[in-house]
Amino acid sequence: MSFTLQLFLFSSLPCILTLLLLKSSFYSSKSRKNLPPSPPKLPLIGSLLQLGSSPHHALQAMAQTYGPLMLIHLGTVPVLVASSVDAAKDIMKTHDKVFSGRPHLNIPNRVFYACKDIAFSQYGEYWRQVKSIAVLHLLSSKRVQSYRQVREDEMVVMMEKIRKANGSTFNLSELIITLTNNVVCRVALGRTYEGRRFKSLLLRLMEVLGCFSVGSYIPSLRWVDWLSGLNRKADKVAKEFDEFLEGVLDEHVNKNVDGVQDRDLVDILLEFQRENTTGFRLERDMIKAIIMDVFTAGTDTTFTILEWTMCELLRHPQVMKKLKQEALEVGQGRSLITEDDLDRMPYLKAVFKEALRLHIPLPLLVPHQSTEDIKLQGYDIQSDTQVLINAWAIARDPSNWEEPEEFKPERFLKSPIDYKGLHFELLPFGAGRRGCPGIQFAMVVNELVLANLVYKFDLALVGEENFNMCETNGMTVHKKCPLLVSATPCS
Numbered sequence: 035m036s037f038t039l040q041l042f043l044f045s046s047l048p049c050i051l052t053l054l055l056l057k058s059s060f061y062s063s064k065s066r067k068n069l070p071p072s073p074p075k076l077p078l079i080g081s082l083l084q085l086g087s088s089p090h091h092a093l094q095a096m097a098q099t100y101g102p103l104m105l106i107h108l109g110t111v112p113v114l115v116a117s118s119v120d121a122a123k124d125i126m127k128t129h130d131k132v133f134s135g136r137p138h139l140n141i142p143n144r145v146f147y148a149c150k151d152i153a154f155s156q157y158g159e160y161w162r163q164v165k166s167i168a169v170l171h172l173l174s175s176k177r178v179q180s181y182r183q184v185r186e187d188e189m190v191v192m193m194e195k196i197r198k199a200n201g202s203t204f205n206l207s208e209l210i211i212t213l214t215n216n217v218v219c220r221v222a223l224g225r226t227y228e229g230r231r232f233k234s235l236l237l238r239l240m241e242v243l244g245c246f247s248v249g250s251y252i253p254s255l256r257w258v259d260w261l262s263g264l265n266r267k268a269d270k271v272a273k274e275f276d277e278f279l280e281g282v283l284d285e286h287v288n289k290n291v292d293g294v295q296d297r298d299l300v301d302i303l304l305e306f307q308r309e310n311t312t313g314f315r316l317e318r319d320m321i322k323a324i325i326m327d328v329f330t331a332g333t334d335t336t337f338t339i340l341e342w343t344m345c346e347l348l349r350h351p352q353v354m355k356k357l358k359q360e361a362l363e364v365g366q367g368r369s370l371i372t373e374d375d376l377d378r379m380p381y382l383k384a385v386f387k388e389a390l391r392l393h394i395p396l397p398l399l400v401p402h403q404s405t406e407d408i409k410l411q412g413y414d415i416q417s418d419t420q421v422l423i424n425a426w427a428i429a430r431d432p433s434n435w436e437e438p439e440e441f442k443p444e445r446f447l448k449s450p451i452d453y454k455g456l457h458f459e460l461l462p463f464g465a466g467r468r469g470c471p472g473i474q475f476a477m478v479v480n481e482l483v484l485a486n487l488v489y490k491f492d493l494a495l496v497g498e499e500n501f502n503m504c505e506t507n508g509m510t511v512h513k514k515c516p517l518l519v520s521a522t523p524c525s
């Protein structure tokens with residue numbers, strides 16, 4: 035051994051010893067960590083296979099063995115799963131700030147302009163700015179009221195189509211989808227885009243968002259998403275949507291909006307960009323990402339809940355009868371029920387709460403992520419742990435609900451429980467900082483349409499398979515078979 039090497043080793047010995055000591059103390063403190071219970075996992079894929087095609091069902095079953103706060107591994111990603119009121123409250127209320135992150139997911143990153151939207155953007159200043167624009171300028175109570183005419187027009191068009199079916203069978207799901215798309219299109223973009231091209235684009239976007247990306251959970255196998263064609267598919271739909279939105283923005287920039295009363299969301303966002311009163315520069319990609327959020331977060335979820343609610347009513351004639359009675363009393367023979375009447379329909383509200391309890395459109399909400407190390411219910415949770423709230427399991431937990439599998443709107447008539455994020459037994463819209471800002475937007479249109487459907491028609495399900503409550507797979511859980519119904523005018 036040369037003299038210089040000996041000298042080097044001798045002089046660096048204290049450093050090496052310190053490093054070894056630090057390393058061993060790091061590992062012993064890591065092994066002393068009190069982690070939540072975990073199911074056994076396979077190398078590389080963890081518990082991915084156990085999730086099957088309905089993750090909310092599989093996670094509910096796993097929680098029965100491992101408890102309401104468990105740590106599973108999806109691929110190589112640690113995922114904390116909360117399945118009780120207390121666990122959800124600790125995450126979305128007590129430690130809301132720490133758990134307000136979002137994981138980096140491959141597909142949202144590709145379609146939402148590197149997550150410049152609201153739902154998938156990282157917790158921080160950017161998210162705060164864009165969410166507050168949405169809450170104050172697009173989805174505030176006053177703004178939602180200003181879209182009233184659009185909702186009423188589209189509802190009347192739908193009623194007319196049903197009347198024209200003249201008692202023959204028609205696809206109610208299809209009508210509901212068209213209505214929600216038209217309302218969102220008119221409010222967001224200023225007019226409807228009823229052509230097949232836009233419909234199929236939106237459908238493909240939702241489909242790709244619901245796809246499982248291997249790269250998001252096993253980064254070393256990221257290439258599989260190229261091999262399977264998933265990345266190409268996502269990029270293609272993102273490019274087409276971008277071209278569509280570019281056209282919409284150009285159309286809006288070129289029109290003169292001064293003095294125009296009924297401005298749409300694009301007008302409002304462009305005005306915000308021009309005036310730049312808050313010092314926050316809203317760029318073109320950001321505007322497009324926000325508009326995309328309104329479509330992806332706002333259309334699918336809204337029509338899904340109306341479809342499930344209608345289905346439950348048709349399967350429960352007694353509930354339908356009671357709701358119809360309420361509608362007839364409120365409508366008093368007028369041609370339509372209006373939005374002013376809705377506050378006098380407590381049973382209608384209870385029906386929706388019960389439908390939202392049993393059929394949460396996003397059963398696992400949108401994944402959260404911890405932004406720092408934290409102790410939760412005595413367990414050590416590391417920073418960057420993904421978090422899933424099984425809102426579906428909580429809403430069917432017998433320790434929270436009597437006869438949880440039964441559709442009984444009456445349970446809400448004397449209960450203060452609401453879905454706005456204050457009662458953790460019922461979380462269809464999430465809660466806390468990351469909670470849904472579109473509750474009012476979604477629920478007014480749903481209430482208006484359902485109230486008028488039962489007021490104007492006697493509806494009946496057609497075909498045995500329609501009573502089947504099977505769910506689709508994907509991010510939003512729909513009814514598998516479309517609602518085929520017949521309707522007889524009754525007022």
Ligand code: HEM
Pocket residue numbers: 152153154165168173327328331332333335336339395396399400401462463464465467468469470471472473475476
């Ligand atoms: C029945 C209809 C709807 C349901 C069930 C629903 C549900 C949800 C849920 C569960 C979340 C995630 C909450 C969380 O992460 O904890 C969410 C977030 C969001 N929703 Fe909704 N939503 C609906 C309608 C809408 C509508 C109509 C809009 C807009 C027009 C909208 C815009 C958003 C946005 C922007 C976020 C992201 C919030 C954030 O990350 O800070 N939603 N929604």
